[in-house]
Amino acid sequence: MITYAFLQNYWWFLIALLGGLLVFLLFVQGGNALIFLAGRDEAERQLIVNSTGRKWELTFTTLVTFGGAFFASFPLFYSTSFGGAYWVWVLILITFVLQAVSYEFQSKAGNILGKRTFRIFLTLNGCLAPLLIGTAVGTFFTGSAFIVDKGAVGDIAAPVISRWANNWHGLEAVANPFNVEFGVMVLLLTISLGALYLINNIDDDKLAAQLRRSLLISFPLFLVAFVAVVAQIVTMDGFAVDAAGEVFMQEGKYLNNLVEMPAVLTLFLAGAVLVVVGIAATLLRKGFRRGIWLAGPGTVFAVMALFMVVGYNNTAYYPSTADLASSLTLANSSSSEFTLRTMAVVSLMIPFVVAYIAYFWRQMDRKSLTSEELEKGEKY
Amino acid sequence: MVETALVDWSRLQFALTAGYHWLFVPLTLGLAVIMATMETIYVATGDEFWKRTTKFWMKLFAINFAVGIATGIILEFEFGTNWSNYSWFVGDIFGAPLAIEGIFAFFIEATFFAVMFFGWERVSKRFHLASTWLTGIGAALSAVWILIANSWMQHPVGMEFNPDTVRHEMVDFWALVLNPVAISKFFHSVFSGWMTGSIFVIGISSWYLLKGRERRFALASIRVAAIVGIIGTIAVMFSGDSSGIHAAKYQPMKLAAAEGLEDGGTRAPFSIVPGVEIPGMLSALATHDIDGYVPGINDILDGYTTPDGEYHPSAEEKMARGKLALEAFSDYRELKDSDPAAAAEARATLDQNIEYFGYGYIESRDELVPPVPLIYWAFRVMVGLGGFLLMLMFFVLWAERRRRIENMRWLLWVALLSIPLVYIAGQAGWIVAEVGRQPWTIEGLLPVKAAVSSVSVAAVKTTFWLFVAIFTLFLAIEIRILFKAIKHGPNVDND
Numbered sequence: 053m054i055t056y057a058f059l060q061n062y063w064w065f066l067i068a069l070l071g072g073l074l075v076f077l078l079f080v081q082g083g084n085a086l087i088f089l090a091g092r093d094e095a096e097r098q099l100i101v102n103s104t105g106r107k108w109e110l111t112f113t114t115l116v117t118f119g120g121a122f123f124a125s126f127p128l129f130y131s132t133s134f135g136g137a138y139w140v141w142v143l144i145l146i147t148f149v150l151q152a153v154s155y156e157f158q159s160k161a162g163n164i165l166g167k168r169t170f171r172i173f174l175t176l177n178g179c180l181a182p183l184l185i186g187t188a189v190g191t192f193f194t195g196s197a198f199i200v201d202k203g204a205v206g207d208i209a210a211p212v213i214s215r216w217a218n219n220w221h222g223l224e225a226v227a228n229p230f231n232v233e234f235g236v237m238v239l240l241l242t243i244s245l246g247a248l249y250l251i252n253n254i255d256d257d258k259l260a261a262q263l264r265r266s267l268l269i270s271f272p273l274f275l276v277a278f279v280a281v282v283a284q285i286v287t288m289d290g291f292a293v294d295a296a297g298e299v300f301m302q303e304g305k306y307l308n309n310l311v312e313m314p315a316v317l318t319l320f321l322a323g324a325v326l327v328v329v330g331i332a333a334t335l336l337r338k339g340f341r342r343g344i345w346l347a348g349p350g351t352v353f354a355v356m357a358l359f360m361v362v363g364y365n366n367t368a369y370y371p372s373t374a375d376l377a378s379s380l381t382l383a384n385s386s387s388s389e390f391t392l393r394t395m396a397v398v399s400l401m402i403p404f405v406v407a408y409i410a411y412f413w414r415q416m417d418r419k420s421l422t423s424e425e426l427e428k429g430e431k432y
Numbered sequence: 433m434v435e436t437a438l439v440d441w442s443r444l445q446f447a448l449t450a451g452y453h454w455l456f457v458p459l460t461l462g463l464a465v466i467m468a469t470m471e472t473i474y475v476a477t478g479d480e481f482w483k484r485t486t487k488f489w490m491k492l493f494a495i496n497f498a499v500g501i502a503t504g505i506i507l508e509f510e511f512g513t514n515w516s517n518y519s520w521f522v523g524d525i526f527g528a529p530l531a532i533e534g535i536f537a538f539f540i541e542a543t544f545f546a547v548m549f550f551g552w553e554r555v556s557k558r559f560h561l562a563s564t565w566l567t568g569i570g571a572a573l574s575a576v577w578i579l580i581a582n583s584w585m586q587h588p589v590g591m592e593f594n595p596d597t598v599r600h601e602m603v604d605f606w607a608l609v610l611n612p613v614a615i616s617k618f619f620h621s622v623f624s625g626w627m628t629g630s631i632f633v634i635g636i637s638s639w640y641l642l643k644g645r646e647r648r649f650a651l652a653s654i655r656v657a658a659i660v661g662i663i664g665t666i667a668v669m670f671s672g673d674s675s676g677i678h679a680a681k682y683q684p685m686k687l688a689a690a691e692g693l694e695d696g697g698t699r700a701p702f703s704i705v706p707g708v709e710i711p712g713m714l715s716a717l718a719t720h721d722i723d724g725y726v727p728g729i730n731d732i733l734d735g736y737t738t739p740d741g742e743y744h745p746s747a748e749e750k751m752a753r754g755k756l757a758l759e760a761f762s763d764y765r766e767l768k769d770s771d772p773a774a775a776a777e778a779r780a781t782l783d784q785n786i787e788y789f790g791y792g793y794i795e796s797r798d799e800l801v802p803p804v805p806l807i808y809w810a811f812r813v814m815v816g817l818g819g820f821l822l823m824l825m826f827f828v829l830w831a832e833r834r835r836r837i838e839n840m841r842w843l844l845w846v847a848l849l850s851i852p853l854v855y856i857a858g859q860a861g862w863i864v865a866e867v868g869r870q871p872w873t874i875e876g877l878l879p880v881k882a883a884v885s886s887v888s889v890a891a892v893k894t895t896f897w898l899f900v901a902i903f904t905l906f907l908a909i910e911i912r913i914l915f916k917a918i919k920h921g922p923n924v925d926n927d
Contacts, residue, residue: 106550109501109542116505117534123512124531127523127599134512134519135885141513142895145506146902152502153906156495162916164909202598205521205882206762208755208793210434212886213520213598221887387524388594388601398532405539412543416554430550 059392060382061364063125066399068359070118071189072352075238077111078185079344080104082246084151084178085239087171090247090262095423097171098159098431103253103421104174104246105155105432110409112152124395128200128385129370132214136198137188137222144184151177155432178246179239186238188222190231192362193285193306195373197224200380217374230284237281240274244331245351248344251334255420264335271331278324285361286310291371291379299368299379309365316364320357326350434881441892442514442884445899447866449507451859452903456500456910458858461575461622462629463493464568466660468561470653475561485649486564487552488922489633494549495913499906506899514892516885518873525591525602526581533577540570575622583614585874586865587682593786595764595779600877613678617865619671623664624861628854630661631821634828635851636918638844641837649922651832658829665822672818673717679868680718680726683875686868687718688729689804690811696728698739705812729804733797747797754791757782761789790877799879802870810863817857824850 083104091097123130134141150173157163158170197217205211218224225231247263247270254260290305302308310317330347333340363369368379386392419425467489474482508530512519519526547555547563555563590607591600602608634657637650679687688696691703691714699722702713715724725738735746745753760781767775794800828847831837837844869875873883 106546109545110539112501112505113534113538113542116508116538117531119508119512120527120531120534123519123523124527127527128520130512130523130527131516131519131885134509135514135516135887138513138885138887138891138895141509145509146898148505149502149902152505153498153909156498157909157913160495160913160916161920162909162912164905164912202520203762203765205517205598206758206765208758211517211793211882212434213517215886219888221891387527388597390605391524391528391602394602394605395528395531398528398535401535405535409539409543412547415559416547416551419554425553429553 054393054396056389056392057383059389059396060386062396062399063121063386063392064359064363064369064382065356066402067118067122067125068356068363069352070114070121071359072355074111074114074118075182075185075242075355076245076348076351077107077114078182078238078242079245079249079348080108080111081151081178081181082242082244083250084174084246085243086246086250086263086266087175087178090250090259090266092258092262096256096259096262098426099254099256099259099421099423100250101155101158101171101174102426102431103250106416106421107249108151108155112148115148125387125392126380126382126385127387128214129380132198132200132380132385133188133196133370135214136216137191137196137225138216139220140184140188140222140225144181144188147177147180147184150174151181159432178242182239182242183235186235187225187231189238189358190228190234191225192369192371193234193288193290194228194230195291195371195379196222197374198372198378199375200372200378217372230281230288233277233281233284237274237277240270240277241327241351243270244274245344245347248330248334248347252341252344253417253421255422260341267331267335271335275328285358291368291376293366293368293379293381293383297381297383299371299376299381301376305367306361309361309367312365313360316357316360319353319360323350323352323354323357327354434884435889436881437889438887438892439881439884441889441896443880445514445892445896446507446510448896448899448903449503449510450862450866452907453500453503453507454858454862455855455907456496456503457571457575458621458625458628458855459496459632460493460500460571461568461625462627462660462664463489463496463632464564464571464629465626466629466633466653466657467493468564468568469656469660471561471564473656475557481648481652484922485652488649489653490549490564491917492636492914494545495910495917497545499910502906503903514885514887515873515883518878518883520599521878521883522588522591522600522874524599525584525588525608528602528605529577529581529584529608533574537570537573537577540566541574542570544570572622575625576618579617579621580609580611580614582865583611583617584608585872586617586869587611587613587678588874588877593782593789595761595782596768612674613682616671616674616678619667620675620861623667623671624858626660626664627668627818627821628858630657630664630825631847631850631854633657634661634825635848638828638847639918640921642841642844642848646921646923647838651837654828654832654837658825658832661825662822662829665818665825668818669822672815676717677720683869684727685729685732685800685802686807686864688727688732689802689807689868690864691726692804692808693726693728694730696726696731696736698723698725700724700726700728703808729801733800747791747794747800750788750791751794751797753785753788754794756792757785757789758792760785787876790872790874790879790882793879793882794871799871802868807864807868810860810867814857814860814864817853817860821850821854821857 091100154170154173158167199215247267251263286307289301292302292305327347327350330343334343368381370380372378470486544563544566548567590604592603594601637653640646640650699712700714701709701711712722716722718726733747737743760778763778871879873880
């Protein structure tokens with residue numbers, strides 16, 4: 053029986069899936085963070101830019117689709133968070149805007165700002181986007197300061213449904229160390245994924261050695277951040293929802309969620325293990341280039357599990373610290389049953405879309421990228 | 433009180449983003465068809481000349497494509513950042529096409545763009561050709577969904593207001609998709625992209641001919657582009673005609689403002705420019721009947737009855753009923769738990785007046801009139817340029833077929849100088865569509881002042897100027913790179 057509640061959960065599953073895919077695909081950003089760190093000379097930097105440059109639109113499109121899907125399924129999040137945490141989202145968007153033009157412009161004659169500036173834009177997006185997105189997702193655990201009053205629509209003078217409770221409009225998220233740690237963790241993960249992707253995608257021994265060396269730094273740091281973040285998640289109080297829809301603070305809520313939802317726990321552990329194995333195997337075995345195909349799916353699983361921890365099992369996924377009752381839950385922020393049902397039919401196309409993307413990915417990447425190809429063929 | 437300055441700056445920011453976005457998108461839509469046609473000729477004939485020709489236009493396509501994407505992402509998220517109330521109030525309907533756009537269209541564009549651009553040596557010839565077409569089809573499909581969303585704002589259909597959730601909820605998905613306004617708007621916008629692509633290609637090719645360079649390439653490009661452009665422009669004319677009919681039916685104020693028609697009636701005249709009128713022409717255009725009734729601005733404000741007896745209330749009456757609806761809404765919310773009987777009564781009042789809900793926020797009848805001179809002139813610029821460009825395309829095609837074009841240097845100059853004109857026409861069109869909808873975000877349901885996010889004016893001003901700086905810089909860079917690439921010429925595949 054497909055009930056309204058089932059549809060809300062199903063759509064949260066899709067949001068989790070898109071979120072997971074997005075963080076995986078942020079390997080593009082991670083790779084760009086390494087343009088100047090791992091790429092020692094022009095040839096190497098050009099290889100990195102062209103390697104991530106053949107995938108960046110997928111990441112970008114996944115971000116846009118993630119936004120669109122969130123809008124369609126949980127519009128109250130869209131209106132509350134984007135309109136409220138204004139500065140965070142605007143900053144994230146600006147870094148993506150800079151990125152979008154930089155590939156095409158960087159090596160073209162007449163680009164005014166010069167190659168180096170555009171590569172700095174790519175690096176900037178590579179570092180800031182994962183950091184800021186991670187910090188924003190951190191607030192799913194720690195809460196944000198906003199007030200939702202749907203009845204305000206009847207107030208002619210001030211018909212404002214969602215109102216941010218401070219003038220920082222999202223920037224205040226950095227005042228909470230957990231959010232920042234979450235952001236740093238995502239950044240270090242994406243940098244590691246970026247290195248794995250580049251090792252897999254580019255055929256260049258010298259560059260591969262430098263990328264492996266970068267993993268020696270990013271991986272241990274990621275592990276530290278990961279352990280710190282997970283330790284806090286399993287010990288912190290969480291935002292729980294009772295049967296009447298009232299939100300209250302519950303001790304060890306997120307740990308409870310993991311325990312009470314063994315499938316989610318398994319998904320999370322499987323994801324974490326795959327990420328660690330993917331990176332460790334790359335570091336330990338010299339000729340091993342397929343780390344991204346372990347750590348990538350691992351990232352998808354782990355991120356999905358985290359979304360499920362904040363959304364499922366009577367939890368408020370976007371809690372308000374200013375007014376607990378304003379916190380967003382799957383039930384109070386979703387679209388109507390009709391819309392969710394209609395969109396559920398649309399979502400049946402997603403496997404088909406994923407399949408053709410995977411097919412063309414394979415077609416395009418059968419041969420690894422080399423400097424020779426860049427000399428002869430099309431390039432950024 | 434929602435500050436006027438906040439509403440104005442938020443509108444300005446959205447207009448800026450949309451306006452810039454529409455500088456890049458039409459070329460994507462049109463050039464995609466032109467270069468896919470060229471590649472088809474290459475695959476059919478095996479002539480390497482056509483491959484080089486395709487690749488040159490593809491290079492210009494790619495330079496332009498990126499900026500379109502960059503401005504597009506801002507546009508999507510601005511619904512949330514700057515129109516937060518809107519996002520909840522109608523998100524149940526509006527979010528769906530945006531999500532579908534991502535799932536169905538953007539991934540096609542993203543996937544096949546990469547194959548098209550980098551796949552020349554990696555996939556087979558036919559496969560590559562399919563990718564080029566699919567990139568264009570993906571672009572057109574993106575247009576389908578965003579225009580369905582936009583058309584819903586012009587003519588909302590397929591929804592019901594739910595006072596418990598405080599939003600309009602979708603009840604009929606197909607009404608949304610098959611909205612007549614959406615169908616005309618799709619063809620009008622996409623085919624105007626064909627016009628843009630065509631004039632762009634003809635103009636640049638003309639420059640090569642003026643310079644005595646790339647003769648074969650230029651003539652071949654002109655031929656393909658002119659044919660695509662003529663098909664596109666004729667389709668733009670027909671879809672424009674039905675857009676006019678829709679405006680008359682669903683947005684009479686927009687039509688009256690676009691015509692500067694103070695007082696309407698039957699046999700309404702069409703104003704070519706102030707003082708020059710064709711009697712009965714507006715009635716003919718708006719209703720396809722020379723005796724058709726077209727209300728003017730004053731008629732709409734004062735209320736009118738059409739000859740077939742349909743009554744349209746005055747502004748004051750609508751505002752009063754809107755206030756009733758808003759009060760009933762608040763009463764219903766207050767009473768629904770304590771006094772079900774009174775709540776049911778409030779609900780009934782709300783339902784009776786829901787049609788005018790948005791008018792409850794309107795304080796004076798003047799607010800209901802969009803800025804007439806801007807729309808009036810934008811409309812004339814759009815139609816005038818469209819007609820001129822169609823004639824130009826026919827003339828260019830004729831001159832090319834007669835092998836005379838190279839000797840008609842004035843024509844080549846006119847073609848080159850027409851490139852900015854096609855962009856002006858496109859911008860003017862969106863001004864008519866969007867400014868003409870004012871004061872509404874969603875026609876009749878939600879005025880802009882009740883749709884805006886609660887952020888400070890200073891914040892919106894800051895992001896506005898930030899976007900001005902970024903977009904303008906990108907536009908300048910794009911134009912400069914295009915100039916360099918064009919100067920460099922099509923003979924070289926890489927640089």
